[in-house]
Amino acid sequence: MGHIGTPTSRVDGRAKVTGTARYAAEYVAPDLAYGVVVSSPVARGKIRAIDASAALAVPGVVQVFTHENRPSLAWFSRSWQDEVAPPGSPFRPLYDKEIHYSGQPVALVVAEEFEAARHAATLLRIEYETLPHATDLGAAREEAYEPRKKRSGIPPPAKPRGDAQAGYEAGAVKLEAEYRHGFEHHNPMEMHAATVVWEGDGRITVYDKTQGSQNCQSYIHNVFGIPSDQVRVVNAYVGGAFGSGLRPHYQLFLAVMAATQLERSVRVVLTRQQMFTFTHRPDTIQKMALAADADGKLTAFRHEAVQNTSRFEDYQEAVVNWAGLLYKCDNTLFDYRLAQLDLPTPGDMRAPGAATGLIGIECAMDELAYAAKLDPLEFRLRNYSEIDQDNNRKYTSKALREAYHIGAERFGWGRRSMAPGSMREGGELIGWGMATGVWEAMMMKTAANAVLHADGRVEVACATSDIGTGTYTILAQIAAEALGVDLARVTVRIGDSDLPKSPVSGGSWTAASAGAAVDAACQALRKSLFKLARGMDDSPLANASLDRVVFDGGAIRLADDEARAVALTDVLTAHHLSLVEEEGAASPSMISSMRYSRYTHSAVFAEVRVDAQLKVVRVTRIVNAVAAGRILNPKTARSQILGGVVMGMGMALYEETMPDHRFGRFMNHNLAEYHVAAHADVQGIDVIFVDEPDEEVSPLGVKGLGEIGIVGTPAAIANAIFHATGKRVRELPITIDKLLD
Structure with a gap:
């Protein structure tokens, strides 16, 4: 019996459900001390003075670390080469008296017991000098700039093709629209934590919540100057990450700093509120201008986006890089810019760039399809591209057309009436929408x-x-x-x-x-x-x-x-x-990489029911047809797509971190007010895998599934809501207030 391709339960499932799987904050260590992080309440400014006397007087408190007494760092500790990071100067906790964003760690209180450290942290007295801050992307967009490309790892927007303005003016149907998706934060079940075990003789074993143990090992070596062979990093189990663990965060820095200074084991666990003080999906404004001729063929496609980044790094995403390879159009213009805000550097969150960019692309395609009086699926098929026009390359494989047909048949798309608001059952309006998904196959x-x-x-x-x-x-x-x-x-x-x-x-x-x-x-x-x-x-x-x-x-x-x-x-x-x-x-084959474009694709079909009076939205059915190479394990593969779809529902309807620009901080920094899709919100999700082995991408024919499930899902839901209500909402998440008249 072959094992590859057979639906197989997780071999680590028993360890997880019985509690024998250990996570970063669960490892036992002798002489373990506990660190509690103190966060800045101001968004920008300087620390004037710190009084730690009351905190140090608490029985069991070992030390209070601040910028005034932290150990010296390795000379190259500010280099981008320290870690997986965007261009700029990576943030270092307790580096100096400067405050760059609200929630920035300003002190670490270490005690024999966690409760003592937590209590002592409340007794720390810090005086701040506040400076004017900016956290509103809308206000800062006029100052946006082209990001530094060097060493970013992010491909720049494709060069313009043809004449986008002339193509737009020549179009029989046109659309100009602006779409926005606000801040989102990773909220994995396991909070970020680090347990640093002091082994003696300068050696440490680190249990960290990370997506790359060797990345953290390199970070510790570069920042603290500890030889790599004296640092072992373990992350045997990770309780979800969604991109939040791609680069080291400040709990690792603080725990290693304290352990090496005190020469004893130290554990630092961030609170749920502190999980909102570092990486996040950035706020994004997308401006679209599309046109098509009388036959529904695209004559122009302009996509411009601006995102927020921090003052100290150029975090970038491939937001505008997708339409030029998805749809055939001879006149294109793509532009991507960054605006610096007094916030922490954003970070990769499941399908960074694509999950956001496809909201603008696929909602705009839906709008233009209606302007052309064409079925949204038919409109996409008329503009289907067999090659990657941006790079003038063939695909290693592209079974998107098959995904469209199989997904539409399973969903019953042929029974859809075109007119918005025309499908109804009792007091609920029924809407059917669809969208395309695409992600890199790396x-x-x-x-x-x-x-x-x-x-x-x-x-x-x-x-x-x-x-x-x-x-x-x-x-x-x-x-x-x-x-x-x-x-x-x-x-x-x-x-x-x-x-x-x-x-x-x-x-x-x-x-x-x-x-x-x-x-x-x-x-x-x-x-x-x-x-x-x-x-x-x-x-x-x-x-x-x-x-x-x-x-x-x-x-x-x-x-x-x-x-x-x-x-x-x-x-x-x-x-x-x-x-x-x-x-x-x-x-990977470098020759193949230069010769072909490599992507996974999906066709997402969504059904929503909207209460005609209260405007409450329920996503009752989703069909996601995925073309993602060879499927090694249909059971875990389906689970990946299910998780991505649920996160896409969150993008469409629930997830939103809301800043109060007066204070420059996120206000709903907890799971009570930061809403994610719950079990009651999720109904029928049907996953279909299109047969598409691709040995050009990898020797096993695998393309990968982690991201493709979320891409396209928010747009499909947004398009379904329009079909149900006749109202276009161009700012996600689509909450009840945006649907009420």
């Missing part, structure tokens, strides 16, 4: 090793992380398939900086990257085992070649005579070996 250089033990157990290892996506499971499936052993005999070790080199887990590249590396290690192990099997006395495989054998049932067998076989355990016994170990690595 692969990163990754290494792994594979071990066969004498008792038949297989162990594969890689430093990659499982952020809830099912990485443990798919890596076990890949190893079991390659070596022909039962899944229960495979152990996966990940989330440890001591393991083979791996990038951070993000961008939907983990399955393709870590999966290919594990497969490469297993293929190398196959060769070694086969060579040993051939060398056994009276081996039935003595004259065979590797391409004539199969690994199955814990043995190596001749493909045309499976009775002639050697058990894997017998191979090691015959050679008096306790184990056989091999390494493997996988990298």
Whole structure:
């Protein structure tokens, strides 16, 4: 029985539901002290004075760290090279007296007990000099600028094609509109935390809530000057991240600082309120201008966007980079700018750029379809692009057309009436909307090793992380398939900086990257085992070649005579070996990357019901047809799309961090007032995978699924709400007040 492609329950599921899986704040350490972070109440200014005497007088308080007594940092600690970070000068806690944003950490109180540290933190007296602040993107948009491209890692907008203004003026139908989506914050179940275990002799073991253990190891080395071989970072389990753990955050800095200064173990856990004091999805304003001819063919597509960033870094997203490769149009103009605000640097949040940009693109396409009196799906098909026009490249694969047709058929799109407000049942208006989704299909250089033990157990290892996506499971499936052993005999070790080199887990590249590396290690192990099997006395495989054998049932067998076989355990016994170990690595093909464009695609269809009087919106049905390469595990793959769709519902209807610009701070910084989609909000979600193996993207034919589920979902829901009510709401989330007359 093949393991790849088989619906398989998570191999780590039991550990998670029984509580034996440990997270960053759950590791036991001797002589453990607890740190509590004190946050700035002002948005911009300077610290005039700090009085820590009352806090230090609390029994059990060990130290109060501020900018006045923090240890010196490595000379290169302000460099962008320290970490996965945008261009600029990464924020360092307690660096000096300057206040850059509300909620900035200004002190760390360390005590023998958490309760003592928390109490002492309230006794700290800090005087501030306040300065004028700016947190309103709308007011700052006129000062927006083209971001620094160097070392950003974000592709700039495509160069203009044709004459967008002339194409717009020549169009038979036109649309000019502005769309906005406000701030969102990552709210994973596990809050950011770091437990730093002092091992003695300057060595530390760090348990951090991160998406990349080796990224944090490098950060600690660069910032504190600790040799990398004296730092081990472990993140065996991550309780959700959605991009919030792609770069190190201040709990790691503060915990390492305190532990190395005090030479004892220290734990720092951020509060839920402090989870709103760093990375977030940025506020975004998108300006669209589209036109089409009398046949519904696009004659112009202009997409301009402005987003917020901090004063000290140019955080960037690919917001306007999608329409030019999704839809055929000869006259395009794309522009992307940043506006600096007195807020922390934004960060990647599930499908950064695409989840936001497709709101403007797909809502505008829906509006123009109505102006052209065309069905929204038909309008997209008339403008379907077979190539990536922005880069003039063919796709490695693009089964979007199939996704449109399969999704529409499953949804019943053909029964949809065109007129807004024309579908009704009792006191509810029914709306059907659709949108396209697109995301990059990436692969990163990754290494792994594979071990066969004498008792038949297989162990594969890689430093990659499982952020809830099912990485443990798919890596076990890949190893079991390659070596022909039962899944229960495979152990996966990940989330440890001591393991083979791996990038951070993000961008939907983990399955393709870590999966290919594990497969490469297993293929190398196959060769070694086969060579040993051939060398056994009276081996039935003595004259065979590797391409004539199969690994199955814990043995190596001749493909045309499976009775002639050697058990894997017998191979090691015959050679008096306790184990056989091999390494493997996988990298993307640079030639293929230059020749082809690589993307996943989806077609999202949404049904909403809107109370005709109260305007309460219910999303009653979603069909998401996804073309994302080879599906390794349909069960965990479906779960990924479900999670993305639910987050897309949050973008469309619920999630919004609301700033009070008078104070320059986010006001609903808790889960009571920051609304996310709950179980009662989620009804029928139907996930369809379009068959699309793609070995140009990765050796296993995998494209990745982490992001594609959210992209397009908010726009599909927004378009469905228009179809139900006849009212266009161009500012998301679409709350009741925006639908009331």
